[in-house]
Amino acid sequence: MDELIDVGANLTHESFRNDLPAVLERAAGTGVRRIIITGTSLAASQAALALAATRPGVLWSTAGVHPHAAAGYDEATEAGLRILLRDPRVVAAGECGLDYYRDYAPRDVQRSVFSRQLELAAASGRPLFLHQRDAHVDFLGLLREQGSRLPGGVAHCFTNGPAEVADYLDAGLYIGITGWICDERRALDLRAAVRLIPLDRLVVETDSPYLLPRSIRPAPRSRRNEPATLPEVVRTLATFMGQSPEIVAEATTRNAEALFGLSVNRR
Numbered sequence: 001m002d003e004l005i006d007v008g009a010n011l012t013h014e015s016f017r018n019d020l021p022a023v024l025e026r027a028a029g030t031g032v033r034r035i036i037i038t039g040t041s042l043a044a045s046q047a048a049l050a051l052a053a054t055r056p057g058v059l060w061s062t063a064g065v066h067p068h069a070a071a072g073y074d075e076a077t078e079a080g081l082r083i084l085l086r087d088p089r090v091v092a093a094g095e096c097g098l099d100y101y102r103d104y105a106p107r108d109v110q111r112s113v114f115s116r117q118l119e120l121a122a123a124s125g126r127p128l129f130l131h132q133r134d135a136h137v138d139f140l141g142l143l144r145e146q147g148s149r150l151p152g153g154v155a156h157c158f159t160n161g162p163a164e165v166a167d168y169l170d171a172g173l174y175i176g177i178t179g180w181i182c183d184e185r186r187a188l189d190l191r192a193a194v195r196l197i198p199l200d201r202l203v204v205e206t207d208s209p210y211l212l213p214r215s216i217r218p219a220p221r222s223r224r225n226e227p228a229t230l231p232e233v234v235r236t237l238a239t240f241m242g243q244s245p246e247i248v249a250e251a252t253t254r255n256a257e258a259l260f261g262l263s264v265n266r267r
């Protein structure tokens with residue numbers, strides 16, 4: 001299988017504190033040589049950039065505030081994100097979006113904080129790293145308000161079905177597929193939807209340490225996911241797309257390079 005890019009891994013999560021070098025080594029051993037670290041708050045986004053700075057050409061980061069944390073977003077947060085988004089190693093605005101499933105922040109606050117980050121993305125020229133759960137209609141509405149000002153983006157951890165995938169493709173987004181596809185109980189809709197995704201609109205991610213692929217063997221005792229499981233996501237995804245893993249690997253790597261402007265780092 002071709003080299004892979006994990007476009008979403010939460011490597012600043014405390015579960016990686018003690019063994020990150022080994023995690024990155026295992027990832028490289030399975031062909032995952034480039035990883036984008038997800039930022040979910042200003043502090044986490046700053047930590048993500050600091051970590052990315054230790055491995056140029058291997059790690060990059062995103063800068064944004066997750067809808068779960070929207071209630072704490074203020075002028076200082078926005079100023080901090082604006083600074084981060086000027087750094088060439090920060091390759092996306094986000095994780096941002098709407099989450100009406102958990103509703104950790106009031107919905108009107110989520111919408112205004114999402115809108116402000118859409119403005120930041122437009123101003124910085126950075127593509128979006130987008131989160132949406134149970135908020136499809138409002139989410140699409142806010143994206144459409146920005147129209148062609150937005151520099152593209154990825155619907156990260158897409159888990160929905162054919163109707164939602166069609167709307168996202170229509171909005172010009174890439175679709176991010178995680179180990180959710182490996183869950184034979186929960187992924188029925190998703191498995192039907194991936195057949196509709198053109199190869200040039202697809203990226204893959206682990207969302208580590210979350211979403212350990214259910215099909216991974218041997219399953220780690222800790223249940224912690226890590227970027228080294230990305231080939232399992234690609235193999236499973238390829239099966240349900242009716243494609244070869246090699247084709248899916250090659251396409252998703254090319255797409256991630258193009259969307260996030262990653263410097264080409266092949267041997």
Ligand SMILES: [Zn+2]
Binds near residue numbers: 130131156157
């Ligand atoms: Zn998310």
